[in-house]
Amino acid sequence: MKNLSQERHPSTSLRTGSDTQKSTDEKIRRKMRAGNLDASGIRFGIVVSRFNEFITDRLLRSAYDALLRSGAKEKDIEIVRVPGSFEIPSAARTLAETKKCDVIICLGCLLRGDTAHYDVIVNEVARGIGQSAQETGVPHAFGVLTCDTLKQAIDRAGLKMGNKGFEAALAAVEMANLRRAVVGRSSLVVRQPKKQGAKRGMRKTRRKER
Numbered sequence: 001m002k003n004l005s006q007e008r009h010p011s012t013s014l015r016t017g018s019d020t021q022k023s024t025d026e027k028i029r030r031k032m033r034a035g036n037l038d039a040s041g042i043r044f045g046i047v048v049s050r051f052n053e054f055i056t057d058r059l060l061r062s063a064y065d066a067l068l069r070s071g072a073k074e075k076d077i078e079i080v081r082v083p084g085s086f087e088i089p090s091a092a093r094t095l096a097e098t099k100k101c102d103v104i105i106c107l108g109c110l111l112r113g114d115t116a117h118y119d120v121i122v123n124e125v126a127r128g129i130g131q132s133a134q135e136t137g138v139p140h141a142f143g144v145l146t147c148d149t150l151k152q153a154i155d156r157a158g159l160k161m162g163n164k165g166f167e168a169a170l171a172a173v174e175m176a177n178l179r180r181a182v183v184g185r186s187s188l189v190v191r192q193p194k195k196q197g198a199k200r201g202m203r204k205t206r207r208k209e210r
Helices: 003-031 053-069 085-097 115-134 149-157 164-185 187-209
Strands: 044-049 075-080 103-112 140-147 157-159
Touching: 044 053, 044 085, 053 075, 053 103, 053 115, 053 140, 053 149, 053 157, 053 164, 075 085, 075 103, 075 149, 103 115, 103 164, 115 140, 140 149, 140 164, 149 164
Parallel strands: 044 075, 044 103, 103 140
Antiparallel strands: none
């Protein structure tokens, strides 16, 4: 005769494991911080390459449209034109260092040619944009197309593959809001000077008492 407790044990264990997983998932959701897609009040900088203008203009129009649809104001969007994608990191860093932009959107188009020039430029642009974001603390959205053919670029600028300018703009909105959420929770930098000031006041009081 089978032991009923042994038959029930596996299912009970499964239920317990499922409940534990749900509890863990709920705790993770409460702890998680994520940016939303509300662009109101956010100041944007858009750096766009003039080279391959046929493609980059499409990226720019779609990125601009995405920001307005998300609630951004036209007065909060600054657009900077640069000669080519290689100049994007420098201009993006300049914008970031002005502290007038909460997030930078980088738009460009690189097409592979017959030489190694393409690989060199792609690596430098990606490295430069990433370095600018890390060292200035201002989020940068990467909307630079790196394609083998013109057809691939056209597909990614509004045809079969959607529009990467639109996607970069949405990523920028989310990252700007995420930065606000994370930085807003940290009060150590704000409180520390107050504590030091309070200690100095206590020292002066003690000296007077002596």
